[in-house]
Amino acid sequence: MNPSKFIWKNGELLPWESATVHVMSHALHYGTSIFEGIRCYKTNEGRAIFRLDAHMRRFVESAKMYRIPLKHSQEQLMEGCRQTIDANGLTNAYIRPLSFYGAGSLGVVPGSNVPVETVIIAIEWGAYLGEEGLTQGIDVCVSSWSRTTSSSIPVLAKAGGHYLNAMLIGGEARRNGYVEGISVSDKGTISEGSAENIFLIRDQIIYTPPLGAAILGGITRASIIELAKSLGYEVVEQQLPRELMYVADEIFFTGTAAEVTPVRSVDGIEVGCGSRGPITEKIQSAFFGLFDGTTPDAHRWLDPVPTTTKA
Ligand SMILES: Cc1ncc(COP(=O)(O)O)c(C=O)c1O
CATH class of the missing domain: 3.20.10.10 (D-amino Acid Aminotransferase, subunit A, domain 2)
Structure with a gap:
């Protein structure tokens, strides 16, 4: 893993080290998260994210299928991905948007007291299968x-x-x-x-x-x-x-x-x-x-x- 400088969390760019979660986070216990994997590439016209729109549509749809109420729109999340790449000065990169149920209750079915957190991480990452x-x-x-x-x-x-x-x-x-x-x-x-x-x-x-x-x-x-x-x-x-x-x-x-x-x-x-x-x-x-x-x-x-x- 190559740490980058900033992680987008709930709309704000935080230093990498500060983007942490509590051990009571619902997603840690029950796997209640949805995410995406997206790549940004160097092109002749500068860096570009491949099919950002389609990825973030699937992200929003994953949340819909699991009835996870996201606080950000698809457009806001797309902008968050661009901002995360830009703030970290990355070109060839892997972007990981993730929404998850945070700390609030240990009940399996999260109620309104369990917050939905959203982060966008971007790191350098080479060929996955070598x-x-x-x-x-x-x-x-x-x-x-x-x-x-x-x-x-x-x-x-x-x-x-x-x-x-x-x-x-x-x-x-x-x-x-x-x-x-x-x-x-x-x-x-x-x-x-x-x-x-x-x-x-x-x-x-x-x-x-x-x-x-x-x-x-x-x-x-x-x-x-x-x-x-x-x-x-x-x-x-x-x-x-x-x-x-x-x-x-x-x-x-x-x-x-x-x-x-x-x-x-x-x-x-x-x-x-x-x-x-x-x-x-x-x-x-x-x-x-x-x-x-x-x-x-x-x-x-x-x-x-x-x-x-x-x-
Ligand atoms: C289980 C699974 N199938 C297929 C894919 C390929 O999907 P995509 O091309 O959208 O990355 C992925 C990767 O995201 C995956 O995790």
């Missing part, structure tokens, strides 16, 4: 833990408590020597990586599980679907049996942290030729091209962050 993985591909496994489904939690919300499931999936994989774990849904169909969506390619067609397959509706996933279509590929969102991964020509993960990371083996079985495949490479270039200007920002996904303060 720099080498971006070009070489990573080795992954199917987890023995299945993904929690919408019959018990609103899977489409990005909420703190959901990540206990993700921790089990990713942790088991790492203990067994893999870089990441893939979960299946309660029906045995492919869901996603512990913190990434998944795409499979077979016979030039790109497949990805639909929103109903117990996945987070990834912003990178949605962006890659658009980019792949604009490159002329057919993209099919459908339930996918686990075994399709063993005979796929190519597989890759998408996510804000993981960006576009090729998968070179699943459960020890090589995917295609056992390295990054040609379609994955094209899609990866189209994605990273958004930041170096080689892919036009046709959808206005880049939200510029002008420099207004001296860091």
